Amino acid sequence: MPATTEPTAAPAVSVEGVSKTFRLPHQQYSTLKERVLHPLRSTTYDELRAVQDVSLEIASGEFFGIVGRNGSGKSTLLKCIAGIYGVDRGRISIAGRLSPFIELGVGFNPDLNARDNVIINAIMLGLSRKQAMERFEHVVAFAELEGFMDLRLKNYSSGMMVRLAFATAIQVDAEILLIDEVLAVGDAAFQQKCFEEFFRLKREGKTIVFVSHDMYSVERFCDRAMLMERGCMTQIGDPRVIGRAYHELNFGQLAHDAPAESHSASGTAITDAWFENERGERLTSASQEDSLSMCFEARLGEDVSEPVFAVTLRTELGHTIIVARSDQHGHASGSFKAGETVIARFAIPNWLTPSRYMLTPSLAREGTGESALALVEDMASIVIHGTGSGGILELPIDVTLERL
Amino acid sequence: MSTSLPVSQPAPASHRVYGPSALGGGLHRFWSLTFMLARTEFKLRFFGSAFGYLWTLVRPLLFFGVLLFVFTDLLHINSKAIPHYPEYLLESIILFTYFQETTSGSVASLVGRENLLRKVRFPRLVVPLSVALTALFNLCMNLIVVFIFILASGVEPRLSWLELPVLVALLVIISAGVGMLLSALYVRFRDIQPIWEVISQILWYGSPILYTVQTAANKHLFGIPFSRILVINPLGAILTQARKALLDPNAPSATRAIGGNARLLIPFAITAGLFALGLWFFNREAPRISENL
Numbered sequence: 013m014p015a016t017t018e019p020t021a022a023p024a025v026s027v028e029g030v031s032k033t034f035r036l037p038h039q040q041y042s043t044l045k046e047r048v049l050h051p052l053r054s055t056t057y058d059e060l061r062a063v064q065d066v067s068l069e070i071a072s073g074e075f076f077g078i079v080g081r082n083g084s085g086k087s088t089l090l091k092c093i094a095g096i097y098g099v100d101r102g103r104i105s106i107a108g109r110l111s112p113f114i115e116l117g118v119g120f121n122p123d124l125n126a127r128d129n130v131i132i133n134a135i136m137l138g139l140s141r142k143q144a145m146e147r148f149e150h151v152v153a154f155a156e157l158e159g160f161m162d163l164r165l166k167n168y169s170s171g172m173m174v175r176l177a178f179a180t181a182i183q184v185d186a187e188i189l190l191i192d193e194v195l196a197v198g199d200a201a202f203q204q205k206c207f208e209e210f211f212r213l214k215r216e217g218k219t220i221v222f223v224s225h226d227m228y229s230v231e232r233f234c235d236r237a238m239l240m241e242r243g244c245m246t247q248i249g250d251p252r253v254i255g256r257a258y259h260e261l262n263f264g265q266l267a268h269d270a271p272a273e274s275h276s277a278s279g280t281a282i283t284d285a286w287f288e289n290e291r292g293e294r295l296t297s298a299s300q301e302d303s304l305s306m307c308f309e310a311r312l313g314e315d316v317s318e319p320v321f322a323v324t325l326r327t328e329l330g331h332t333i334i335v336a337r338s339d340q341h342g343h344a345s346g347s348f349k350a351g352e353t354v355i356a357r358f359a360i361p362n363w364l365t366p367s368r369y370m371l372t373p374s375l376a377r378e379g380t381g382e383s384a385l386a387l388v389e390d391m392a393s394i395v396i397h398g399t400g401s402g403g404i405l406e407l408p409i410d411v412t413l414e415r416l
Numbered sequence: 417m418s419t420s421l422p423v424s425q426p427a428p429a430s431h432r433v434y435g436p437s438a439l440g441g442g443l444h445r446f447w448s449l450t451f452m453l454a455r456t457e458f459k460l461r462f463f464g465s466a467f468g469y470l471w472t473l474v475r476p477l478l479f480f481g482v483l484l485f486v487f488t489d490l491l492h493i494n495s496k497a498i499p500h501y502p503e504y505l506l507e508s509i510i511l512f513t514y515f516q517e518t519t520s521g522s523v524a525s526l527v528g529r530e531n532l533l534r535k536v537r538f539p540r541l542v543v544p545l546s547v548a549l550t551a552l553f554n555l556c557m558n559l560i561v562v563f564i565f566i567l568a569s570g571v572e573p574r575l576s577w578l579e580l581p582v583l584v585a586l587l588v589i590i591s592a593g594v595g596m597l598l599s600a601l602y603v604r605f606r607d608i609q610p611i612w613e614v615i616s617q618i619l620w621y622g623s624p625i626l627y628t629v630q631t632a633a634n635k636h637l638f639g640i641p642f643s644r645i646l647v648i649n650p651l652g653a654i655l656t657q658a659r660k661a662l663l664d665p666n667a668p669s670a671t672r673a674i675g676g677n678a679r680l681l682i683p684f685a686i687t688a689g690l691f692a693l694g695l696w697f698f699n700r701e702a703p704r705i706s707e708n709l
Contacts (some may be wrong), residue, residue: 022430034707091706095537098435098703107430112537119532123460135452136536138445 022107023069024188024219025076025093031101032063032088062088064243065102070236071185072107073217075210077230077251079258080240086223087192089240090114094190095219108187108219112138115192117177122166126157128416129165130180137184147183151324154203155179155210175202182209189213191222207232227255256332259324279313283353285373285391290359300398300406304362306336308373310386311356317347318378319385326370326390333369333404334360363406438541438695438702449542454549461550473555473561476513480506487626500663503566506664508625508655510558511584515591515651516616517551520691522595523602523609525707533706540702544599548592555584571663579661583654586687590650593691596698603701603708623651627674628659647674650690653683 035057062085072074078086091097093104094114119136120129130151134144155175165173181191210233213220218372224230230237230251237254239247241259247257285308287295298304305325321338336358338345348354356373371394374387398406421519439446439684461472484502496503522544529543559580567573624631624646635642646652647670657670671680701708 026430091534092435093433095433096436096534096706104433105430106433110537113535115535118535121456121460124456128456128459132452132456135448136532136538140444141448141452303539 022072022076024072024107025068025070026105027066027068027089027093028103028105029067030063030089030092030099030104031061032085032092032097033100034060034062036060052057056245061243063099066240066243066245067102068238068245068248070219072219073214074219074233074236075214076219076221077234077237077254078221078240079225079227079230079237079254080224081261084240085243086240087114090190090192090221090223106188109185111184111186111189112136113181113184114190116174116181120165120173120177123164125162125164126168126176127161129194130176133177133180135185139185139407140181143185151161151176151179151183152180154205155320171202178206182213186218188219188221191220227258231255232275259332259335279350280316280375280385281309281313282308282310282373282375282386282388282391284309285371285388287371287392287394288357295394297395297397298362300362300364300366300393300396302362303359304364305359306329306334306358306371307355307357308371308391309353310373310375311352311353312385314350315348316377316385318345319348320376320378321345321354322371322374322376323356323358324374326372328368328370331404336360338411362396363408365404365406366396368393368395421652435703436537436540436706438699439539441537441539446539446542449538449547450549453542453546454553457550458553462565468565469557474557474559476509477506477561480509481627483509492700498630499666500571501533503562503569503571503663504628504659505625506565507562507658508623510555510562511587511655511658512623512625512651513558514551514555514587516620517554518548518588518591519594519598520612521551522599522617524599525595525611526599526603527709530709533709540705541596541698544698545592547599548588548595551591552588566662574665576661576665580658582660583658586650586652587654589691590687593687593694596694597690600694600698600701600705603705619649619651622646623649624655629656629668641675643668644674644679648682648686650683650687 036059042387043256059301066089078089080086088097091114092099094108094110094112096114113136117184119133119134121132124132127148130148131141131144134147134151135141139147152161155172155178157172157176160168160172165176167399210220214233220233234251236249237251238249239254241261247254285306287298288305288307289295289298290303290305295302295304306325308321308323310321312319318339323334324332325334325336326332338356370390371392372387372389373391375385377385425616467474484505487505488501525547526540532538533540533543598608598612626688628654629643629646632642634648637645647656653670656668656673660667660669670675670683674680674682
């Protein structure tokens, strides 16, 4: 045996110049009758270029995130990699076993009990019936659903259902996992478990490609990420940079065509933004010790359910320090009627270093699509004074010195 | 930043990813998926009904009862002329039910499994074939009842009963072939559903179920004896042969009805041709099924 040098690790996934175009017939249904009566008409198609000339390589053992707005082609790209769609041009190669699914809980049937569903799902994911039976106990234990296995799935809460789906999915024997959207599911304790599971997969050297709108998990897990816009790859690299670019894509665009006080078509507007202390007094400057709330007032121009209130705090240089969202910890914001005025407050411990900060409030519709209703860039500002340490944050620090 | 890569596993060879296909992915996975889908469907069919499986049986039996009453008691047809007419009627209904269940079940099968097709890579042919398999489960259960009925009516078990598995196999082939074709066509043309309902109705009356090949022995169509035309239809050939094998050794075999071994090749060729056509068309459409749904 020759003493081989480093194995030149072939990329786990290699995408070369891939394009995918969908042909959408002008008529939704081309019926036989239409065909017969108008033999030429139905040959007109709209072309939707879902993915255009995308090339990338994902190394073995890498966690790779694909982000982009709705309809940017990221799911299509994932489906091409998974072999669910064929590509029109280019080629995709993979090294290693590829998980055949891109979503959790595919094929779950509400009328069957959990036990049957786990077995069915596991077989769909590529296990044999025997393997599925053997791993059943692990699934149940991981999902912490002992005692619920004979319950029909339709009687499960949605949280229980995703736990079951997640627990089944991680049983799959694949070196490359492709996942669309859902990463961490369930309540806080189970989410933590999911995160740990991801780190375990990462340690085992699995390659994971996932599509997400959730910048938090992209930045937390991914070694690299890419941003897609209108079928093209616009940026690839450090997940934090990509995350920032993504936010700009979402909110920036709107800010550019919006006047100072942003009105969306529906008349939703952010009418005021300010900082205040714990006594509710508005501040334009604060010392470091004061507690601080970032606030804004919005008037809704339409009925909205579960809107997302968010603020972004930036330095004068434009570095984002804090992004806070009302749905950050799974909080529901409730339903609002047109004409209602809402004040959103985000209280933080004031650990900011002395400087000037700008507040950008925004209001978006529910969901991962991030369609903004209103956003006003740098609407309020505050100066923090005190003696800075030179860092960005002035966290309370316990210093201990131990003499040995 | 970068975590150290795991201990050097032999780097797996890189291979190209192609789009979805009709088969592909290994025989074992193909079979376990087909069986799993068929089994689940079988289980779910009468989910929540008190008598469960019995309903699969009650429907054809009830239909059989009505037909028997209309034809023998009201119209006085067949009962004397055809030996074992009730048994023939029941057995033919059950066999034809298989064909109908498979083909009309296949039509919307791909569209109904949209969720799977868009989210998982698996051989596409699994979907219509699982429909054929579910129907086969039903057929097997129903055939038990048919045999009980036949034995109760005084027909002695004979060695020729062993022909039945072969006939059922032919029935499965033609049904699955048509099923593949219809399911792939339906993705493109939603008109297939009503069209197939009509064709299936025509086939019901056009196959020797209510009558036998002998019923219209001296009628001609385009100068060809009507009985021969009935057996050109593969379903007619299967039903005719099943009658001879199971019920009445004196009844004409499919060979005799069509007039010679050579001519029997016609229904065989139609069966094989439909299966090949279905497979070819499905295979051609398979890569784009998930995006055209």
